[in-house]
Amino acid sequence: MKTIDEKQAWAAFERRDRSWDGRVIGAVKTTGIYCKPSCPARRPKRENVEFFAAAEAALAAGYRPCLRCKPDEVGRDREAVAKAVRLIEQAEEPPALAELAAAVGYAPHHFQRLFTRDVGVSPAQYARGLRAQRAQTQLTEDKSVTEAIYDAGYAAPSRFYADAKERLGMTPSAWRDGGRGETIRYAMLDTPLGQMLVAATAKGICRLTFDEDEGALHRRFPNATILPADEAMASLISGVMTAIETPTAMPDLPLDVRGTAFQEAVWRELRKIPVGQTRSYADIAAAVGQPLAVRAVGTANGSNPVAVLVPCHRVIRSDGTLGGYAGGLDRKRQLLEAEGHATRAKLAL
Template structure:
């Protein structure tokens, strides 16, 4: 074998690498490999094989460096294929983005060079979304951007890649919570019910469209909601909203309580993936911003993951308070660090 005491071409934190292997962190696959001195085999972090002793393991920037050092690839986790998988997903994302009409899964998989069923799983693992959901999110975001830039609704629909207004309106209702024309015009024609209710952590604004909850926040009132949707019709909540608000308060008081709440939030594909990763964190556990970025297949996008946490409009329900800095400190929270600390303590994660 070559001299392993020489510095590696890429600076790495061995403790962080070991921690990723201990967690079998799939999000770190492709960033480095672990090589076992006693067996001469190198693996990707998510390898399911039994872990060797820490003193028998070193970390290298990738498969090529491992092979140059005399190690051979693990036949169980096949670490050499990780880079190919990521390149295939990036190629598929570009293919989806460039398509004039939504491509089929078969066409996307063929472009990437994979079988459809396998590539569907691979794409979702890397991005947090299915290929179809990723394409819908891209089109909805383009529609939103075009409307905000002043395009007419008709032009915006077709420039976003829709081949029929009906599909655009359906997606807009799903992701924007209102029709394209309403979004363009500050929520005109949309009715949003709201209520400010008490909780042990202070007053909570709960607001919802006909589709579901569009805002949960501490220390806000109707005026804050008005700034978000200046032309929407804001009305005091009815009995249905009171029921939703009661579930929100129940969640604040008892994070382990089961809730089934309809959502009406919009966001980019990246934001939606981050928010899905946040909702997957069990009560009583925390993650770092780096772990959230890795969980959605974007380990280099730590800062962007933090921004997406800050853009979360559904406090507690999308639990961005469960994300800490890499050193374990609380980091930021839109509603104050004391409130974040209190939420974590009652969940058992403080």
């Protein structure tokens, strides 16, 4: 029997968190109706809400499904997406969208949206990421990535993602070849968090890290041309300094990072966490459609190549403790305090 953390569940309802759809059902005692967390309807009083792990349980307890949010369809959508993921992973060639949608019984356009919302990337992006991942992972011939991941039950996903730190930045083909053909410019910044390395390709920032210098770039991208920052990089650098010094003024800076489909989905979710807020590793796992992949989220989080701008510091453990941080826990605490402070200051205005 799945236990429900009612505090977390209610918080998910309060912020209408779509990533919690399918994980919990809220039933309203006064109206006899049950909803999914993202339901657009007005929130009932907390004391009138009772939580269930699944729609069937709410139904069995005598509640009726909400006509607005159609909570019974969540399970069906999730199953369709899971089935499509399996089809993509089992296919020799990436299946066309129309083919996938037909296989799970949805209209292509609708299914594309559904898949992207759940997984964080489109079916085509997922297939591309998977192919890149396959090229990189050391798997035996007779075992697919899916099988290996499912066999592992996500209990030891670190085997799949641990080497991810070594393959970030630039296009998949460029990073596979040690950055061949790419020019990477870098600078060392004196920030309130200490010295940081910032590096960028022509497309955007590919690395922003603590405790690294030029040598790290040569090790990661042995075939790239690595040069000091030029005039053209000045605005990127000042944007980075602004982002670090004034979290609430987060400028929209171009990034050029690549990871597996899973990592990219995690990093995309991280960028949605507002300044001054935090999420748990479990929240992010649910948001990328892999609620069991909590540890894999931790690993993807830790392999984030662009600190601060992809705010992996805003992910903490469900119990409220900080968890880990590539730049050290003092810096994570400093970042969160600065953001909390900045947010409060803004609210006080």
